[in-house]
Amino acid sequence: MASSSDMGSADFESLSSTSDVELLKRAWRNEKAAPEILPYEGDLVERAKGQIELVEENIEAYVENGIDPLVVSLYQMDLDRTQFLLRSYLRVRLLKIEKFMFHSLKSEEAESRLSEQEKVFARRCADDLAKHFEESVLRKLPENYQSVLKQSLISEVDDMVPEPHLDTFVACRSKSHFTLNLYEEGESTQTEEMYRGDLYFIRYKIVKGAIESGKMDLI
Amino acid sequence: KLIAAARAVPRVNKKRRDRIGHVREKKILRAGRRATPNLSIASSLTRLSKNATRITISSRKWNKKGWMYSNRNADHYGALVHHLSLIRNKRCLMAYVHNRADIVRDLAWRVGLELLDLPPEIQDKLTTLEKEYFKNHSVAIKSYMGKVGIELNVDMVPPKDPYIKIRVVGEIDQGIVISDKTTNFTRHSMHFLKRTDAEPYIARVTSFTCCPSPKTNKLIRPL
Numbered sequence: 001m002a003s004s005s006d007m008g009s010a011d012f013e014s015l016s017s018t019s020d021v022e023l024l025k026r027a028w029r030n031e032k033a034a035p036e037i038l039p040y041e042g043d044l045v046e047r048a049k050g051q052i053e054l055v056e057e058n059i060e061a062y063v064e065n066g067i068d069p070l071v072v073s074l075y076q077m078d079l080d081r082t083q084f085l086l087r088s089y090l091r092v093r094l095l096k097i098e099k100f101m102f103h104s105l106k107s108e109e110a111e112s113r114l115s116e117q118e119k120v121f122a123r124r125c126a127d128d129l130a131k132h133f134e135e136s137v138l139r140k141l142p143e144n145y146q147s148v149l150k151q152s153l154i155s156e157v158d159d160m161v162p163e164p165h166l167d168t169f170v171a172c173r174s175k176s177h178f179t180l181n182l183y184e185e186g187e188s189t190q191t192e193e194m195y196r197g198d199l200y201f202i203r204y205k206i207v208k209g210a211i212e213s214g215k216m217d218l219i
Numbered sequence: 220k221l222i223a224a225a226r227a228v229p230r231v232n233k234k235r236r237d238r239i240g241h242v243r244e245k246k247i248l249r250a251g252r253r254a255t256p257n258l259s260i261a262s263s264l265t266r267l268s269k270n271a272t273r274i275t276i277s278s279r280k281w282n283k284k285g286w287m288y289s290n291r292n293a294d295h296y297g298a299l300v301h302h303l304s305l306i307r308n309k310r311c312l313m314a315y316v317h318n319r320a321d322i323v324r325d326l327a328w329r330v331g332l333e334l335l336d337l338p339p340e341i342q343d344k345l346t347t348l349e350k351e352y353f354k355n356h357s358v359a360i361k362s363y364m365g366k367v368g369i370e371l372n373v374d375m376v377p378p379k380d381p382y383i384k385i386r387v388v389g390e391i392d393q394g395i396v397i398s399d400k401t402t403n404f405t406r407h408s409m410h411f412l413k414r415t416d417a418e419p420y421i422a423r424v425t426s427f428t429c430c431p432s433p434k435t436n437k438l439i440r441p442l
Contacts, residue, residue: 090367094360098324117366124359132320132352137312145309160313 020047021082026217028089033171033218034211035204036164037096037104040115048086055079093118101126102149102161166205171219174198174210323353332357
């Protein structure tokens with residue numbers, strides 16, 4: 001990771017934009033700003049883990065060889081930063097799962113965005129919380145009202161499931177030139193031209209597709 | 220009596236909300252959390268509801284099936300009002316329990332995954348059910364961390380320096396081992412530790428300073 005930055009300056013821009021650290025940073029930023037959980041970057045996480053281990057071994061070797069401690073501490077700093085990125089990325093995802101437990105298990109789309117371990121975690125969390133609710137409140141309510149997901153047996157949909165707010169405003173920047181449909185399909189199609197590097201403050205719902213395909217980045 | 224109890228339930232809620240379908244984010248009130256007395260209101264309320272509901276439910280079902288304008292009588296409206304108030308009570312109660320569960324989860328992330336790491340003032344305010352929930356949740360988090368192979372509890376703040384200066388403010392048990400060296404944490408001594416080693420102790424300080432009377436054992440304050 002540190003070595004990727006001592007390439008020639010002409011290639012620096014293009015190289016650094018594809019190095020794993022940059023990709024991880026981009027994924028982390030997107031995840032932090034988005035109101036719902038985004039697709040899991042499994043390969044990226046695996047590669048980052050491998051690189052971190054590699055650099056740790058290097059550092060230990062340097063310390064033993066007695067290389068200048070300043071250089072070693074620089075490598076250590078870089079390693080710490082990358083580790084922080086990785087941990088924070090996973091943490092943000094876990095916190096989002098915790099917040100919207102029942103929703104992520106209910107909808108197919110949300111479930112497909114979780115990694116295997118996250119799915120297990122989500123199921124355990126939901127079970128724990130459902131058990132907690134049942135013990136403290138629902139046991140004592142009359143029969144038709146004992147469901148965690150529905151208000152009563154008469155409700156047709158699961159009303160008691162908190163859902164992520166897709167209407168929140170997010171700041172985003174477009175990476176290339178394209179047109180965006182400002183309204184949902186079916187309604188009036190007012191489009192907006194997005195040029196490269198434009199900054200927008202817009203509702204998340206509208207840019208959702210663009211973010212997933214990589215055309216826009218959240219800030 | 221039912222109405223009086225129903226009026227008591229929204230007072231139980233810190234922030235009143237009508238629809239639990241969109242649970243909004245709340246500021247966390249650390250010092251002012253009330254404990255179990257509210258649950259007794261809840262259980263008395265539900266006992267009343269149970270008795271009255273048996274009549275209502277049967278009449279409601281009958282009304283749903285054979286609903287015609289001429290079938291509406293006084294009972295139908297009474298049943299409807301009762302049903303709506305029951306649902307509202309259920310929402311209030313669930314919202315209250317849900318919020319407390321959120322606070323419990325937040326504590327687990329901020330302070331530590333062991334129940335005994337929490338300061339005694341907070342432990343007093345948690346019911347046994349919530350302590351159970353805390354334990355179950357920590358186990359779930361630990362198993363996830365184990366599977367992924369990365370500890371997610373450290374590095375809560377982006378790192379600026381690899382080493383930080385700290386001063387010990389409270390008392391700590393002697394002979395704590397940090398990264399192969401035993402350190403002597405006497406009171407008011409200053410140390411130069413690695414960030415990852417000191418973090419769990421610092422986390423305890425930042426969570427305590429919001430409590431009214433911090434009287435805890437392990438305290439380190441970073442300089």
